[in-house]
Amino acid sequence: MKLDYYPLGDTGIQLVFGTEISEETNQKIRMFANELAQHPIDGVVEWVPAYTTLTIYYLPNKISFNTLKEKLEERNEQQHGREADAASLVYIIPTYYAGPDLEFVAEHNGMSQEEVIDIHANKDYLIYMMGFVPGFPYLGGMPEQIATPRRENPRAEIEPGSVGIAGAQTGIYPLESPGGWQIIGQTPVKLYDPTGERPILLESGHYLRFVSVSKDEFINIKEAIKRGEYEVETEEKKVSVHEVG
Amino acid sequence: MSKSIFKVRKSGLLSTIQDSGRKGYQQYGIVVSGAMDPFAMNVANFLVGNKGNEAVLEITVMGPAFEVLDEAVIAICGGDLSPKVNGEKAPMWKSFSVKEGDRLEFGQPLSGARSYISVAGGYDVPLVMGSKSTYLKAGIGGVEGRALEKGDVLQTSGKIKGISGRSLHPDEVPSYKKELTIRVVLGPHHHAFTEDGIQTFLSTPYEVTPQSDRMGFRLKGDKVEHATSADIISEAIPLGGIQVPANGDPIILMSDRQTTGGYTRIATVISSDIPYLAQAMPGCTIHFREVTVEQAQEVYETNDRFLRTLEKVSVR
Numbered sequence: 001m002k003l004d005y006y007p008l009g010d011t012g013i014q015l016v017f018g019t020e021i022s023e024e025t026n027q028k029i030r031m032f033a034n035e036l037a038q039h040p041i042d043g044v045v046e047w048v049p050a051y052t053t054l055t056i057y058y059l060p061n062k063i064s065f066n067t068l069k070e071k072l073e074e075r076n077e078q079q080h081g082r083e084a085d086a087a088s089l090v091y092i093i094p095t096y097y098a099g100p101d102l103e104f105v106a107e108h109n110g111m112s113q114e115e116v117i118d119i120h121a122n123k124d125y126l127i128y129m130m131g132f133v134p135g136f137p138y139l140g141g142m143p144e145q146i147a148t149p150r151r152e153n154p155r156a157e158i159e160p161g162s163v164g165i166a167g168a169q170t171g172i173y174p175l176e177s178p179g180g181w182q183i184i185g186q187t188p189v190k191l192y193d194p195t196g197e198r199p200i201l202l203e204s205g206h207y208l209r210f211v212s213v214s215k216d217e218f219i220n221i222k223e224a225i226k227r228g229e230y231e232v233e234t235e236e237k238k239v240s241v242h243e244v245g
Numbered sequence: 246m247s248k249s250i251f252k253v254r255k256s257g258l259l260s261t262i263q264d265s266g267r268k269g270y271q272q273y274g275i276v277v278s279g280a281m282d283p284f285a286m287n288v289a290n291f292l293v294g295n296k297g298n299e300a301v302l303e304i305t306v307m308g309p310a311f312e313v314l315d316e317a318v319i320a321i322c323g324g325d326l327s328p329k330v331n332g333e334k335a336p337m338w339k340s341f342s343v344k345e346g347d348r349l350e351f352g353q354p355l356s357g358a359r360s361y362i363s364v365a366g367g368y369d370v371p372l373v374m375g376s377k378s379t380y381l382k383a384g385i386g387g388v389e390g391r392a393l394e395k396g397d398v399l400q401t402s403g404k405i406k407g408i409s410g411r412s413l414h415p416d417e418v419p420s421y422k423k424e425l426t427i428r429v430v431l432g433p434h435h436h437a438f439t440e441d442g443i444q445t446f447l448s449t450p451y452e453v454t455p456q457s458d459r460m461g462f463r464l465k466g467d468k469v470e471h472a473t474s475a476d477i478i479s480e481a482i483p484l485g486g487i488q489v490p491a492n493g494d495p496i497i498l499m500s501d502r503q504t505t506g507g508y509t510r511i512a513t514v515i516s517s518d519i520p521y522l523a524q525a526m527p528g529c530t531i532h533f534r535e536v537t538v539e540q541a542q543e544v545y546e547t548n549d550r551f552l553r554t555l556e557k558v559s560v561r
Contacts, residue, residue: 006433008483009513010541014433021478033272046269048481050505055481057271060516060542061549130274131479131505134383138479174274175383194385199374200273 001028003076005069008055013068015054021140026128027239029054030088030205031079041071049204050129051138090124090207092233093172093187095163096218097121101182105148105165116184117212119146120170124207124237135174135192135200139208142170154180161187163210185210188222189232207237247369249314251399257309257351259459261379262368262387263500265298270374271481271504278378278386279500281359281459281523284419285323287552289363291559292320292340293407297552299367300377300387302399304360306526308351309393313343318365318407324357324421324524339412340365357421357524365407369400380501411559417551421524424450428536428544429487429512434477437509438489442470446511447533451495455527459501461488462522464531468493475509482506485514485522497522515541517548 004016015032018025029049036047036056043062048055058068097117106113125139132138147168155178158164162173164181173179174192187210191201202208213221224230253260263286266279280286280303287297308326320340321328328335329350330343337360343349351360370377370387379387388397435443451466475491482488486498488508497514498506499522514522515536525531536544 007430007513007538008433009430009485010515010517010538010545012481012483012513014480016433046271048271048504050480051478053480055483057483060545064542065538129479129505130272131481132274132503134274134276136274192383194373194383195371199270200275202273204272 001076003073005072007065010060010065012055012057013065013072015056015072016052017054018052021051021128023126023140023239025052026126026140026205032075033205035075035079041068043068048129048131050131088206088237088239090209090235090237091202092235093189093208093210094213094217094221095121095185095187095210096215097163097185097212098215099163099183099185101148101151101164102184105146105182105184108148109146111145116146119143120184121210121212124209125170127202127204127206127208129204130200130202133174133177134194135202137171137191137202137204137208139170142168144168148182150180151182154178155183158183159186160192161189163187186218188218188225190225201232246403247400248403249398249400250317250364251311251349252314253309253393253395253397253399254312254348255310255350256393256395257304258307259305260309260393261303261381262300262370263303263378264300264376266378266500267374267376267380267386274504275374276380276383276501276504277484278376278380278459280361280378281500282323282361282520284520284548284552285359285361286363288338288413288555289320289322289361291552291555292322292338292411292413293318293363293365294405294559295363295365295367297556299363300370302362302368302393304351304362306354306358308360310348310350311399313345313347313349314398316342316344317401318342318409319349320363321360322363322413323360325355326357326360327352327355328360336412338418340407340409342409354526358526359523364401366401366403366405369402382501413555419521419524421521423528424530424532425521425525426532426534427518427522428515428534428541429485430515430538430541431512431535432510434509435511437471437473437475437477438511439470439472442472443511445469446495447535450530450532453525453527453529453531457527459499461499461502462497462525464495464497466494469495469511471509473509476507477509479505479507482510483513485516485519486510487512487514499523515544517541517544
């Protein structure tokens, strides 16, 4: 597959993998980023995977734009024809579905609250990218049946862990912030813990699954997290990506 | 062994601890932050014998006032915000000693917008994700994740004694002008603009508006015309990226920018011109000039060589 390469000033390069949002494009980006992590290129500082692009930041005194571009082209060639055995993780996110907007989402879509929960939970959402605020996952794959426009009056304060819907998107607020999302539930899991050993829980290219828990379970998990005795469950998921060039 | 060196008497407009920023976490949505003017930060550090990327205090337009609690070697670099010690003009771009009981304060902003105060040994604040930089919105880094407040006490690690009286050669001291030319590499979304739009951007002046901060500088001038939609599928945004939303007014993204964004970007400011841009006050005029990435990297080489030489002679 031929990629497009664009300089971002003198310290960045953008690789364009496609023009539309798709799981396949995202997995290719993840494979490329994995390669960078496993076989580092001297001078590369960090990279940011997004929906259709991979942006790489580098030090020009270590590697020039042209040399880096050649190296990346070479890597892309090597990737060609390889079928990736891209084992992804599914993060299991326990969620207490009793948010203040659950009723509105149900009404808006002409269904019961239980139906909204059934549709939203137990489904694997691809984490396309991270951004917007620290630890926020851009999730893909929410069924249209529960799509709901943003609130007309955004809330001044949304608690961390709030699970919400905005249009055809779903997401989790990692830290307290204002926002207009329709809040349908709450997870006790910390997505963002700046001073913790693992500041950010999620990673792009992996999946996330909401699992409905009762109020008691929610409280128990929250307490366990406080005591440092809770670890988020993960499952392996096989995703195969064919490189068709 | 850390020791207390400054007690904050007046916080100033916005005084925060910054280093070269939080690297390696952008893929998780963590904002880089860091000193807006990395050149002034580097030089301020080298002059007192620190590593270039040690944390410094970034002060903005109206500077703070400190009571000195213990002997220390410091340097002040960047914009001239009228530094004074005990009422006497203090040197800039030069390391000097302060002692217990001294009063370090700032007055009228004379040139530039930001100044950097380094101290031999660096400021002793915890590392958060590998950096001491303050990022206010997430409340991390620096002093409890916030700007300095009256009553705060700053400490230094006290590991480096520092040498006073070292200065940057006057020829190397940058001058901050009201009208500046900023070099850019076009792209990555130049195809989203009309030929006229790109011409407008490169040939007409833009004014820095008061809606400019550590996150970005909003500019005012002739509208930059799009050929396509102003929205893109969200992607990473670099330091100096120039975003043009549908209204046609460019925004230059600075240290506290979000890691990703969904507006078309016409160009990126070259890293060597970021320090000058960082010192531009509202009302300043910017002319953009196109360079190739190869040219930008030649300029980078030259500047980098200069900083490395400075490092060699000063850090031990």
